[in-house]
Amino acid sequence: MSNPVIACRNVWKLYGPDPVNFLRELDGQDPGFEALREQGYISAVRDVSLDIHHGEMLVIMGLSGSGKSTLVRCLSRLVDISGGEIDVDGADLSALSETELIDLRRNKMGMVFQSFGLLPHRTVLDNVAFPLEMRGQDKHARRARAMEMIELVGLQGREEYFPRELSGGQQQRVGIARSLAIEPDIWFLDEPFSALDPLIRREMQDEFLRLQDLLGKTIVFITHDFDEALRLADRIAIMKDGAIEQCDRPGNIVMNPATEYVAKFTEDIDKARVVHARDLMMPVSSGVPEGAAISAAATVHDLARRLVDDLNPQIPVADENGAVVGVLSRDAALNVLLGTA
Template sequence: MTELPAPDAISANAAEGAKLVCRNLWKLFGPRARETLAALGDAATPERLAASGLVPAVRDVTLSVREGEIFVIMGLSGSGKSTLVRLMSRLVEPTAGEVLFHNRDLLSASDAEMIEIRRHKMGMVFQHFALLPHLTVLDNVAFPLDVQGVPRAEREARARKMIALVGLGGRESSLPRQLSGGQQQRVGIARSLAVEPELWFLDEPFSALDPLIRREMQDEFIRLQSVLKKTIVFITHDFDEAIRLADRIAIMKDGAIVQQGTPEEIVLQPATDYVREFTRAVPRAKVVRVATAMRKASGAEPAGTISARATIAEAAPKFLEGATALRVTDDDGRTVGHLIREDVVALMLGG
């Protein structure tokens, strides 16, 4: 069983190499929430908070999001994940705790400062596309730059670049109603990227899409991240989506994080019965990354290649074509190891 680090240990080390850090973060809805939480202290259990007339949406969350990683927060509906991501950007005001961005506590920033940080440092994509129906694709993507006061020629040039990046080149003059759901979501993604954010929040961005389009958007998201290498906080309730996209996962239940770790750690070493039940039906081959199963590169280079980020399940079909080994590459195409067919077979047969 995975032994989770103590919150104090996380607090002491979280800022190292981290873009965003949350420490002992709380959000309680109800009267005199701050005073009641302070009075209860360590005795602030969900039962006592409820008895005081408070609804605990987020409870004592401590986590860090590292530079350039996809950090997925997941849980069932009502677990607190969407509230947590809004606390990180102060769209919702925390009851207590710290939110550190570049080691600065955002809770000490003025409203005007937070507006500037959101405009220039943060990008946000939500489940509902929220495109302006009377504006073209180009104008929708350029809109946040217009709000920033960027000159028209510059903002349109940047918008065209983002539109091409998400695969919608040639649709700049289209209106949202002329696009499919997947295309509309691409416009939303391009719009959030137009400000060139340091920190990118995505709250269930694909959940409203049909399964096939959703898979295509996940593929597109993986491609974009390989190019942009953004620091991303991604919210989902879909575990398959989480393990496909995440570098690390935090699982929430009743407002608290019950386990943090890589997809492999979460599935192979569940910390609680809740996590164990959550992951029980997940095939191990869908979770174990090629980077974990590969061997040190030696001998002749195999002809076939596979990304180190790919799962064993994604790599396995390549061996059906007769390959005995695959060259494993990083995001820049460099060889980092070899994946051997016998190792893949052993892992898949072993469950």
Template sequence: MTLQDPAAPPATAPAAAAAPGQAAAPAPAIVCEGLWKVYGPDPEGALAGPTPPSAAALRESGHVPAVRDVSLSIAPGEMLVVMGLSGSGKSTLVRCLSRLIEPTAGRVTVDGEDLLGLDEAGLIRLRREKMGMVFQNFALLPHRTVLENVAFPLEMRGQRRQERRRRALEVIELVGLKGREDHFPRELSGGQQQRVGIARSLAIEPDIWFLDEPFSALDPLIRREMQDEFLRLQEMLGKTIVFITHDFDEALRLSDRIAIMYEGGVEQIDTPDRIVMNPATDYVERFTREIAKARVVHAAALADPGLSAEGEPVPGDATIAALGRRLVESSAALIPVAGPDGRSLGAMERTRALDLLFADAP
């Protein structure tokens, strides 16, 4: 059974009505409802019953449930990280959301447009205008320079040579490769090649970015540098991003929310804080059991807006681990918490924070 996405509006709901004096919440960038991808002798027939079949029932009938009854919505500018073990369906889900793979059943909308109802010309237009994709395999053209690789999608779009050169040079500088425009892929390090792949996808100025384990082939130091670069780009550009990784530390650094998949279904989708504090299923609890919760949970997640306390507030975006010294040295029962704008978020109970802090101690 797929769980309802607790941190997003129902997939079929319009944008929420605004309260007096407030702007309306933006409509979701991506919505999928009851999405399935089943492989086997009769995928449509396997789903034809009155109730959704279980993964076990599908396997018994000779089918493979790669994506199983997934419903979720992604807000404009949000970074959703999709996690799961190998074979959990995360890559297939992203390919269904971009329609690189045809779903067996369900509905997908992109900025309100029915993705599955588009003909080939409409799908090509949508991808060229709105979508960027980066995969683990960089797929650079070896006989073309960095500049030519980055400009390639613009060439396919039919832009003039001068226009595509100008845009390619802009994004090459954006990803930190200025001065290497005339290098060939074989003359670049792995991290530099990945930057070329990112620049190539950014060249078309996509609103939505799909990234399937783009850093997994890199060594740890370069991977960390690419994560830093990626966060810098996201702060500047504010893209809607679906990012696949199997690395929980990477997910924690990058995500607004995390979706954890198992046997093709989404077990839980929520903020990192809530996932580690309140796992929705036994699988999620096992999946996150070894995570150092004090490194994940932020003060804002423990703040009770109904409580107040005296003293200097701690920042709501600070993790409990980062606040360890203050928590240990303080004698106060309650510690005030403030948001980035300085407004009070309430107060957190010191003993509750200490329980999280020392729960990770050996």
């Protein structure tokens, strides 16, 4: 696999009297959230190790207060970490100078927040062009770029509106367009859809998937909604009390939850819509079974008809190039379909 875009090694963020020295004395041990609190420290991020790869959508999921925002603020060094190391494109984030940091945030990192953060007295166009203005781009070029982004998020015709004249969903589209204007390599989104109505929210998720298909960015997306995480993620990192309980593909998380805490989230999930053939398949050991191959990217739900009609106990699974990469057991897949897995 290629080098990670972001690599976190044993990252800590403690709030309390003297975090750095306190951590040094712990010497790599993690006494746990409660024990730390008894000693006067809130562990907002607790011993997190994580690689984020080029073009992947990593979703950080956890309840309110679990440390999601703090972790992402550490990744952009909006807060300094108390221990561990974060590398961005191979460079130690904590070793960057103030100007290098500003450069990184202005040119490489896009950010979107739940609260939109639009400038109320500026039009849609001027909001989207704002980061380009900060960067000193000339007026003509930044207007052209801003218009492009406005079109990308489906707001053409509304360039001259003010934020207050837009719905919540439209305002967040402006936020998204603005964050994309600088062509970031890494895109951080902290609960971007949490303030929106459920229907709008779903629409925005679809839009977001369409955009990602088009742009292929490296994305860290935060949510407290497990369904949203399942819909969007390549991988989900589930946080509790500052630590990552499990980080895996959605299908693996619902099939093999690592802890009881994770299992609770997966209880009411329709697994057939989340688990893909690739999550269940076994290596080809004794020859490729008969029958047309199914796609590794198909969900068990997509395969329902075939699983019922095709009595062969084993079904070949192919990758996107049509090469057979595994074997699916009909029984195992039916168990997922019927909720008996």
